[in-house]
Amino acid sequence: MGKSAVTLKIGILGSGSGSNMVSIVDAIERGKLNAEVKVVLSDVRDAKILERAQQHRIPCQWIDCAPYRTKLDDQAEQRCVQILNAYEVDTVVLAGFMRIIKPGLLQAFPERIINIHPALLPAFPGIQAWKQALDYGAKLAGCTVHFVDQGTDTGPIIIQRSVPILPDDTYETLHARIQVEEHIAYPEALRLLAAGRLRINDRKVEILKESRGAP
Ligand code: GRF
Helix, strand or coil: CCCCCCCEEEEEEECCCCHHHHHHHHHHHCCCCCEEEEEEEECCCCCHHHHHHHHCCCCEEECCCCCCCCECCHHHHHHHHHHHHHCCCCEEEECCCCCECCHHHHHHCCCCEEEEECCCCCCCCCCCHHHHHHHHCCCEEEEEEEECCCCCCCCCEEEEEEEECCCCCCHHHHHHHHHHHHHHHHHHHHHHHHCCCEEEECCEEEECCCCCCCC
């Protein structure tokens, strides 16, 4: 961490629609992010993220995680690590991946697994955070990009972006407003990582100043 600029070799894990994956791919294609998406993996056989990966000609695979619904069992975890290594991935990006990451995967990619969460952590960890924020009566919501540790949504925070919660918001309108910010925040966090500008000090992420001549 905190070294010079590199081309990130990204592996993406997702369970849903893949809009964050698309925002990352778009940033790469527009020359805004020095990275390559090597492979996309999903625990959901018919997830839209796999379809979207195919449209972008990115290798993708379904990982059978049965019989568990929220866990990545040892076998599925090993399979993920094998595939990510085979594609020489150095950065694992969780984009709506609905399973808990266990020590096996964490140890295979120390300080190289990143997640996006649809709330301003540490408020509202866990599932459907935008619903939690609306039901709670919060006035601000947002998203957080963070390094992944052993906890649920507890790792060192890289970037946060906020949005207002409006009086007539529904779950859908609020989530849509948060997603607009997610699609800015995720490529930006990865850009900082690729530029070697992130350093973790005692769980705080320091964003180093841009060095002259950097991309
Ligand atoms: C996002 O809201 C993200 O914050 C959460 O899951 C959702 C994934 O959306 N972790 P998408 O599949 O990237 O569209």
